[in-house]
Amino acid sequence: MRKGKLYYVPGLISLLGLPILLYFLGPREPGILTTMTIWLPTDDMKPDPPGMIRFSKWRTYQLLKHKKIVTVDLNENEYMQGTPLHDFVYLKKLDFIAAEIARRQFTHDTGSVLKIRLGSNNTYGDFVWVFNQAHVYGIRRFTFVDDAYFLFTTPPPEPVQDLKMDLSNDVIYEPRPVIKREPSRWELFKAAVVEWWEKTLPIIKRSYIYFVGFLLLIIIPAINGLRKKILPDRKKSAIFKQTNRQ
Numbered sequence: 001m002r003k004g005k006l007y008y009v010p011g012l013i014s015l016l017g018l019p020i021l022l023y024f025l026g027p028r029e030p031g032i033l034t035t036m037t038i039w040l041p042t043d044d045m046k047p048d049p050p051g052m053i054r055f056s057k058w059r060t061y062q063l064l065k066h067k068k069i070v071t072v073d074l075n076e077n078e079y080m081q082g083t084p085l086h087d088f089v090y091l092k093k094l095d096f097i098a099a100e101i102a103r104r105q106f107t108h109d110t111g112s113v114l115k116i117r118l119g120s121n122n123t124y125g126d127f128v129w130v131f132n133q134a135h136v137y138g139i140r141r142f143t144f145v146d147d148a149y150f151l152f153t154t155p156p157p158e159p160v161q162d163l164k165m166d167l168s169n170d171v172i173y174e175p176r177p178v179i180k181r182e183p184s185r186w187e188l189f190k191a192a193v194v195e196w197w198e199k200t201l202p203i204i205k206r207s208y209i210y211f212v213g214f215l216l217l218i219i220i221p222a223i224n225g226l227r228k229k230i231l232p233d234r235k236k237s238a239i240f241k242q243t244n245r246q
Helices: 012-025 057-063 085-107 124-136 185-206 208-245
Strands: 068-073 112-117 141-145 148-152
Touching: 057 141, 068 085, 085 112, 085 124, 124 148
Parallel strands: 068 112
Antiparallel strands: 112 148, 141 148
């Protein structure tokens, strides 16, 4: 029975195995460490001394006296623990809070204050998330008192009387090519290679150790295999020439 030939290219195992290894053990995007500064009011409930304004709990509640407070309880509902609706309701609350902050800032609704209550079931991530939302939408005044955020909407800017809309210099430009020509296959190939290289280069820079090992495990076996094939052929040709001379 004639056995079939097994074709093998040197470095084939490395060529197939190392991408899988890089996928599971390759470098990850480095984490970006950031810090935030938040000023918390004191727990003093005594009125401010004459001629002095302090950032205290008493001052915060004085500012809230004549405001309508809209409360959103971000504390997770205990009766939903372990149910499919638990995560759904929690994510809906986050979406609602973000949309409500945006609505207040865009419409400058200063008639009320948004209160976001946190509780024992919330995490530090929830605390930071609300803080980030305040900065994303440019809220200038907010405080954290009694396990709750109080967000004061930014007042509208003063209107500028001299600023008017001028459309006299607007020009509508619609470029049209003189000759409509589709890109050739060679141009499409070059564009694809450039795009691939732009995506691959950052990966190589972040994982150059794996990349060097990848090249060595492929190139060295390939050169060794070619050397074993070329040298016997040279020996055979030398023997053949020697016999012809004799």
